[in-house]
Amino acid sequence: MAEHLLEVKGLKKYFRLGRNQVLHAVDDVSFYIDEGKTFGLVGESGCGKTTVGRTIIRLYDADEGKVLFDGMDVHKLNGKEYKQFTRKMQMIFQDPYASLDPRKTVGAIIGEGLKIHRLCKTKQEYTERIYELLEIVGLSREHANRFPHEFSGGQRQRVGIARALAVNPKFIVCDEAISALDVSIQAQIINLLVELQEKLKLTYLFIAHDLNVVRHISDDTAVMYLGQIIEMAETNELFNNPMHPYTIGLLAAAPEADPDYERSRPHMLMSGEVPSPINPAPVCRFSSRCPHARLKCTEEAPELKDIGNNHYVACFKIQEGWV
Amino acid sequence: MQERILEIEDLHFSFDTYAGEVHAVRGVSLYVNKGETLAVVGESGCGKSVTVQSVMKLIPTPPGRLKSGKIYYCGENITHYSQKQMQRLRGNEMSMIFQDPMTSLNPTMRIGRQIAEGILKHEKISAKEAKQRAIEMLKKVGISNPEKSYRRYPHQFSGGMRQRVMIAMALVCNPKVLFADEPTTALDVTTQAQILELINELKEELGTSVVIITHDLGVVARTAERIAVMYAGKVVETGLARDIFYNPKHPYTSGLLESMPSGGETGKTLASIPGTPPDLFAPPKGCAFAPRCRYCMKICQEMPPEATELENGHSVFCWLMHPQAPKYELPGRKSRLKTPDLKGDL
Numbered sequence: 001m002a003e004h005l006l007e008v009k010g011l012k013k014y015f016r017l018g019r020n021q022v023l024h025a026v027d028d029v030s031f032y033i034d035e036g037k038t039f040g041l042v043g044e045s046g047c048g049k050t051t052v053g054r055t056i057i058r059l060y061d062a063d064e065g066k067v068l069f070d071g072m073d074v075h076k077l078n079g080k081e082y083k084q085f086t087r088k089m090q091m092i093f094q095d096p097y098a099s100l101d102p103r104k105t106v107g108a109i110i111g112e113g114l115k116i117h118r119l120c121k122t123k124q125e126y127t128e129r130i131y132e133l134l135e136i137v138g139l140s141r142e143h144a145n146r147f148p149h150e151f152s153g154g155q156r157q158r159v160g161i162a163r164a165l166a167v168n169p170k171f172i173v174c175d176e177a178i179s180a181l182d183v184s185i186q187a188q189i190i191n192l193l194v195e196l197q198e199k200l201k202l203t204y205l206f207i208a209h210d211l212n213v214v215r216h217i218s219d220d221t222a223v224m225y226l227g228q229i230i231e232m233a234e235t236n237e238l239f240n241n242p243m244h245p246y247t248i249g250l251l252a253a254a255p256e257a258d259p260d261y262e263r264s265r266p267h268m269l270m271s272g273e274v275p276s277p278i279n280p281a282p283v284c285r286f287s288s289r290c291p292h293a294r295l296k297c298t299e300e301a302p303e304l305k306d307i308g309n310n311h312y313v314a315c316f317k318i319q320e321g322w323v
Numbered sequence: 324m325q326e327r328i329l330e331i332e333d334l335h336f337s338f339d340t341y342a343g344e345v346h347a348v349r350g351v352s353l354y355v356n357k358g359e360t361l362a363v364v365g366e367s368g369c370g371k372s373v374t375v376q377s378v379m380k381l382i383p384t385p386p387g388r389l390k391s392g393k394i395y396y397c398g399e400n401i402t403h404y405s406q407k408q409m410q411r412l413r414g415n416e417m418s419m420i421f422q423d424p425m426t427s428l429n430p431t432m433r434i435g436r437q438i439a440e441g442i443l444k445h446e447k448i449s450a451k452e453a454k455q456r457a458i459e460m461l462k463k464v465g466i467s468n469p470e471k472s473y474r475r476y477p478h479q480f481s482g483g484m485r486q487r488v489m490i491a492m493a494l495v496c497n498p499k500v501l502f503a504d505e506p507t508t509a510l511d512v513t514t515q516a517q518i519l520e521l522i523n524e525l526k527e528e529l530g531t532s533v534v535i536i537t538h539d540l541g542v543v544a545r546t547a548e549r550i551a552v553m554y555a556g557k558v559v560e561t562g563l564a565r566d567i568f569y570n571p572k573h574p575y576t577s578g579l580l581e582s583m584p585s586g587g588e589t590g591k592t593l594a595s596i597p598g599t600p601p602d603l604f605a606p607p608k609g610c611a612f613a614p615r616c617r618y619c620m621k622i623c624q625e626m627p628p629e630a631t632e633l634e635n636g637h638s639v640f641c642w643l644m645h646p647q648a649p650k651y652e653l654p655g656r657k658s659r660l661k662t663p664d665l666k667g668d669l
Contacts, residue, residue, distance in 0.1 A: 044511035152599050182366040183538060187582035187595035194592065209511070212541075216584035216593070253516035255541030257583050259564040260658040262545045269520055270513045273481055 004032040005203050006056070006171060010065035013048075013055050023278050025051040027227040028065070030304070033220075035170070038197065038204040040218030040235065042211060042250075044274060048227040049207045053173045056205065057089050058082075069171070087117050090164035094176035096156035100148040106159050107144030110134070113167040133162040138192060154185035161192065171203045179210060190217060211254045215239050223247050226277050226285040229304055233311040243313045246270075246286045284316065292317045325356040327395075328499050328532050329378070329417075334392030336370075336377045339385055343604050347373040349556035351392075355500060360526065360533040362547035362564075364540065364579075368600060370556040371536045375502045379419060380409045397499070415445040418493040422505035424485035428477040435461075435473030438492045445496050460491040464521060483514035487521065494525055501526075503535045507542060519546055540583055544568065549636070552576045555601050555611035557627075562637030568656045572631075572639040575612045577653040585656070594654075610642065618643055618651055 013026040026048045033039040041049045054060050056067050058074050067074040069089065077085050090113075093099035100109055107130050113119075120126040131141040137158040148156055157177065164172055174193065178186045194217065196202060208214050214221055215235055222232035223246065231244040242248045249270035255262060272289045284290070287297040296316055304314040313319065336348035348370040355361050363371045376382050378394055394402045396412065404412070421427040429437055438457040442448060448456075454473070461469035464487040477485055486506060493501055503522065507515035523546065526533050535546055543550060544564065551561040552575065560573040571577040581594035598615040601607055607614070613623040623642050631644035642648055 044513065154599065183540070183579060184366060184582050184596040185599070187584075187593040188597070190584070191592050191595055211512070212584045250512060253513045255516070255519075255539070255545040256659075257540035257544050257568065257580060257585065257656055258658055259544045259547075259568050260660050262541075264660060269517055273483060273514070274511075 004068075005035040005070060006205070007032040007068040008052075008056065008065070009068070011052065011055060011062055011067065012064040013051050013060055014063050017278065021278055024227045024280055025277065026055060027280075029224075029227075029229055030065075031222055031229065031232060033171075033203055033205065035203055036197070036201055037219045038206050038217055040214035040221040041205065041207045041224060042209060042214050042221060043224035044209065044250075046226075046274060046277065047224040048277070049209075049224050050175055051227075052224070053091070053175045053205060053207050057091050057173050058085075059091075083117070087113075087167045088169055089171045089173070090167065090169040091173040091175060092157075092160050092164050092177040095180055096153050096160055097148075097180075099160055100156060102148055105145050105147055106134075106139075106151075109148070109159060110144075110162045110166050113163065117167055119167065129166070133166055136165065136196070137162045138188075152185075153181050154188060157181060157185075157189055158192070161189075161196070165196070165200070168200075169202070171205070173205045173207070175207045176209070177206075178213065179208060186213070193217070211239075211251065212256070223250065226274060226280065228285060228314065229312075230286065230314045231312065232304065233309070237309060237311055241311070243307070243311065243318045244286075244315045245290050245292055245317070284314075286315075292322065294322070325359075327354050328357050328397060329353075329355040329534075330393075330395040331374070331378065332393040332395075334374065334377065334394070335390035336373055336382075336392075337388050337390055339388060345603050346606050347556055347603060348377065349606060351553070351556070351558050353551055353558065353561070355532045355534055356549075357499075358526070358530050358532055359548045360523075360535060360546050362543040362550045363534060363536045363553060364538065364543055364550060365553035366538055366600060368603070369553045370603075371553050372504055374553075375419070375504060375534060375536060379413060379417060379502065380404065380406065381419075411445075414441045414493075414498070415496045416498055417500040417502065418496070418498045419502040419504060420486070420489045420493050420506050422508050424482060424489050424509070425477065428485060428488065430477055433474050433476055434480075434488050435475075438488070438495055441492060441495055456495060457491075460495045461488075463525070464488070464491045464494075465517075466491070482510055483517060486510065486514075486518050490518075490521060490525070494529060494531065497529055498531060500532045500534065503533060505537055506535065508537070508539070515542070522546070540568075540580065552579070555606060556603060557611065557640065559612065559641070560637075560639050562633070563635050566633075566635060566637045569658065571653055571655045572633065572637070572644065573612075573641045574616045574618050574643070574653060577655060578615075580656050581654055610640075618649075620648065 009030050011026055011029045015023040015025055017023055029052055043049045055062050062075050110130050110133055114126060120129055130144055134141055134143055139158055178189050206218055218235045221235045221238045222229045225246050231247045242251055270289055275288055282301050284297040284302050287293040302314045302316045304312045305319055306312050331353045334348055334351045338345040338347055351374050365371045377389060435457050439453040442453040442456055458469045458473055461472055466472050466487055507518050547564050550564050550567045551558050554575050560576045578596040596615050601611050609624040609626055610628050613619045620642060628640045628642045630638045630640055632638050
């Protein structure tokens with residue numbers, strides 16, 4: 001048994017776009033997740049958080065680095081081992097409209113994994129299992145013969161969750177699993193995910209851009225910027241004591257449902273926009289927007305270092321204690 | 324009494340489809356004061372966009388159909404204005420920015436010309452002056468190097484910058500009302516903060532009233548002075564932002580506020596609203612929220628509730644406000660500020 005359920009070491013994923021153009025989607029990302037925990041990954045669009053998720057589950061091959069799941073190197077698994085791995089790790093996708101095959105019934109969608117892994121011996125067992133899964137996610141057994149277009153967004157997301165659960169996985173990658181849903185439905189799905197985690201001892205990698213949701217659901221949180229983790233800590237520590245200038249700016253930018261508080265706090269606006277991830281220079285990637293940037297930030301890249309309390313920050317200002 | 328720029332009275336708007344009539348808006352009454360920001364909040368399909376688009380007459384007939392109701396703009400009844408009459412108002416008196424800035428800008432036209440087009444349409448002004456005005460506007464919305472940007476195409480801008488162009492286009496003729504339909508939904512949080520700040524600044528500077536349509540209660544808290552909460556084609560509660568957030572009186576508003584995770588509280592189960600919104604092909608005869616409401620009474624399923632007026636223009640459409648109904652304490656948001664200044668002008 002490995003120390004951590006999932007360990008990502010120096011993961012890199014580059015996309016080659018043409019002559020001398022390399023998009024550094026994920027550039028040297030390391031973290032680990034213990035069994036039964038939820039790890040939140042936040043960042044703005046294009047920061048590489050989805051690519052991290054997809055590389056972990058081997059939808060993409062890694063360019064460098066390792067993903068260790070239960071002690072096995074995910075990207076070196078061969079046929080049989082790989083099939084075993086796909087049973088243990090599943091994914092829930094962002095768009096409940098695009099991620100379900102419109103020509104299959106909901107029952108067939110959920111049952112596909114059961115068939116592939118030959119998890120049911122008899123036909124009856126198979127149908128029973130599908131009914132059971134539908135009920136676990138809060139749908140009813142009559143839904144098994146319907147098609148995805150007959151469902152609302154929230155219900156489809158439940159189908160997506162049932163499909164992921166069908167093969168009894170240990171680990172689920174939730175890639176923006178709730179961002180396409182309405183607020184009241186979001187709450188239903190979040191509650192369902194939390195409840196299932198307790199019941200089935202699941203481990204989640206929870207990828208989202210909504211900071212309040214990540215704060216609610218995660219045990220540990222990492223903030224990504226342009227393909228790198230720039231800050232990582234236990235969730236409450238990160239939100240109550242953000243260190244990296246980007247994290248601070250991100251938290252200040254996210255509006256809260258509290259008019260008095262919103263009106264009283266100063267709105268520090270981060271200037272500028274995220275620079276291009278194509279051929280980035282080996283410097284601090286936030287330096288172009290950072291209010292504290294000094295010469296060193298534009299010459300070297302800071303490493304992610306523990307500054308105590310398991311709080312990791314990649315920023316010279318914090319590491320060297322600039323005033 | 325503040326000057327009312329826009330007033331909507333009992334608006335009913337339907338779409339005729341092959342499957343039948345969709346009652347998208349079922350009796351909405353709203354008003355917008357001069358210089359204020361009104362937020363229209365609700366989940367997808369609740370009719371918030373349709374309400375605003377029917378005021379601007381942007382929905383073609385058929386399939387859309389204004390069934391009844393009155394719309395007043397600056398005291399004038401514009402309910403039955405023709406498209407030609409509306410053209411004089413649109414862009415000049417009231418304008419709109421949309422959710423997706425890529426699909427709402429013309430990809431084949433340079434952005435400068437798109438902005439100048441509006442000025443030329445509404446004002447007797449030379450092309451040269453119009454260009455000058457457009458460049459000034461681009462500068463105002465924070466686009467760097469406006470002279471050069473004037474000649475660029477929409478695809479050469481990022482999402483946030485495109486939204487700035489949209490705002491420039493909408494405000495170049497100094498409209499009295501700006502409708503912003505989910506203006507930041509497609510943007511990242513940091514860009515969203517920049518755009519909201521920009522809208523706020525321009526509102527102060529030009530004295531424009533803003534109607535912001537959104538489902539994001541955080542955005543509402545940051546921008547709005549007054550709020551109208553919509554559900555299934557009706558306004559269920561309206562009032563000052565503080566009253567709605569801290570002292571909601573409608574179970575739907577309360578449920579919506581509770582289902583948002585708030586900072587600091589982790590691990591707790593979120594209070595969610597069970598079920599889904601009703602089908603607007605056949606809206607229920609009673610209160611549309613009744614099937615999902617935990618305080619539902621018999622009357623709620625029989626008759627739609629009337630408005631109950633509370634102080635500060637806070638009005639609620641719920642049978643719980645009836646003198647004979649049982650009284651419940653509906654949970655709202657709590658301010659993170661320890662001693663909220665209750666005399667504030669919020």
